[in-house]
Amino acid sequence: MPGTIPYDPENIFSKILKGQIPCHAIYEDEHTLAFMDIMPQAEGHALVIPKTPSRNLLDADPTTFMWLMPTVQKIARAAKKAFHADGVKIVQYNETAAGQTVFHLHVHVIPIKDGVPLKPHGGKMEDGGKLAHNAEMIREALKFVS
Incomplete structure (x- = not known):
């Protein structure tokens, strides 16, 4: 039920939003x-989060999605272009049983190449230099997508 478990303002994504933990940012708006994603399932795996506190889709104010989904689309287009992907997988987990590990609403944007299997969700941490490079590739591609 919505509101059963309160939002924890000390979750890692909340700390990223407050500037307490660094991230390899790609895009930000109001x-x-x-x-x-620091544990990518594929090269170019990104996360999109709302700045409004929500544990997940189940308790989010519906107006959150009018801002969230256009950003997801923008990042998906840029990631597909940047990594010459054949497609883009959009994933969103809700609650532990479904695989959610960080309890701040977030959407995974994963560029997919035919024949290249995905790594496990929540797997191995990626090298920071590689993440910085991939972030720059998506930022550059954002200049050419709408």
Whole structure:
């Protein structure tokens, strides 16, 4: 049920939004932030989060999605272009049983190449230099997508 478990303002994404923890940012506007997933399932795997506190889709104010989804689309287009992907997988987990590990609403944007399997969700941490490079590739591609 919405509101059963309160939002924890000390979750890692909240700390990123407050500037307490660094991230490899790709895009930011008044309502959203996009950054690289530190445990990517594929090259270019990014996350998009709303700045409004929500544990997940189940308790989010519906107006959150009018800002969140256009950013997801923008990042998906840029990631597909930057990594010459054949497609883009959009994933959103809700609660532990579904695989959610960080309890701040977030959407995974994963560039997919035919024949290249995904790594496990929540797997190995990526090298910071590689994440910085991938973030720059997506930022550059953002200049050419709408």
